[in-house]
Amino acid sequence: MADQRARYFRRLRKLRRxxxxxxxLGGGLGGATAILTPYSGLGLPDAAWAAAAxxxxxxxxxxxxxxxxxxxxxxxxPPDQRSAEQRLVAAVERLPVGRGVLTGVRRGRSRLALRGSAAARPWARLNRATSTLAGFADRLTGPAAPAVLEAAVAERSLRELANRVAGVEKSLRCAxxxxxxxxxxxxxxxxxxLDRGVTAYEKLVAAAAGYLAEEGRIAEEHPAAAQLDEATALLHGVATSLAELRVWGDPASGPPTGRSTPQASH
Known part of the structure; x- marks a missing residue:
């Protein structure tokens, strides 16, 4: 829309110029033709002047x-400022870290709006809890997957409740x-x-972290540790074998220590 409006006025200025x-140019050529023609009559130059005019x-x-x-x-x-802002937000969200940046900006704006109210402290606690849950939400699979959806719904509800608390608190000043x-x-x-809801949300985050911790302690030993131990033992064995081969293959070094050489028969 902005391009169409700019194109319209640009074309208007171009046509006016x-x-x-x-x-x-036409007035100048027409005047020259009207003045010069009577002096020399109609000829080829006058025809050119008249045609140009x-x-x-x-x-x-x-x-x-x-x-x-x-x-x-x-x-x-004129372009709608809101639609332009929405296009900018959509472009930023398509970036790899755009969604996280926009979320942080929105939360910072809301935190400034709630500063000094009774909802400021619960809002800060909710921000910490949501940031903690976002760090391991992708690992909450299986039976814990519905808890992530419930946490998202609860977060939106608690933020709306915090804004409502701040609104009622502002209305008290002029009531x-x-x-x-x-x-x-x-x-x-x-x-x-709001305080009870944020406390319940924090308990949910703690329970989710406990679920991840207990899920990782089901086995006595992590499979990665066992695989690393096996790889270490294998490398030690290969290194020992290579050392023995090098000693036996070098005549100047003699036989390896700890082994007796065969006695010559008499």
Missing amino acids: SARRWSV GGSIALALWRWSDLRALAAQPAPP PDESRSALRAAHRNLAEQ
């Missing part, structure tokens, strides 16, 4: 006609005296709900 240029005037008329037709058309509307008691009771109730 062209119409003015051909008008000046007529062509310039015709082009000027066409340009002015195109300009009036284009100016009569309504200009495209009349007769309605402040009811607003204070509602604010206190919402703040308690």
Whole structure:
């Protein structure tokens, strides 16, 4: 939309400049033809002057006609700032780390909006818990997979509740005296709900971490450790064998230590 609007005005300016240029050129050539023709009569040079003047005037008329037709058309509307912002956000989200950056920016903006309210501390706790869960959410598979979805739903609900607490707290500043008691009771109730909800979310994150820890302790020894021990023993055996082969293959070094040489028979 922005390109269409810019293209419209660019074409309008171009037609206006062209119409003015051909008008000046046609007027100059027409005046020269009208003045010079009576002095020498009609000849080949006068025909050239007249043709150039007529062509310039015709082009000027066409340009002015195109300009009036284009100016009569309504200009495209200006671009919507919201749609441009949405396109920018979508472009950033397509980047490898774009989604995380946007999430951090949104949370920082919300944290600034809640600064000084009763919801600021639960909001910070919720941010820490969600960041912790995001670090190992992709490993919560199998029976623990539904917990990730429930955590996402609970996070959105708790953030909406925090914004509601902040909104009620702001309304207390301008509320009349007769309605402040009811607003204070509602604010206190919402703040308690938010605190209990964040505590439950933190317990969920702790339970998810415990699930991962216990899942890794099912076996007495991790398979990777056993494989590394086997590879280490194999390398030690190969190194010992190569050392023995090198000693037996070198006559100057003599037989290896710890082994008796065969006695010559008499």
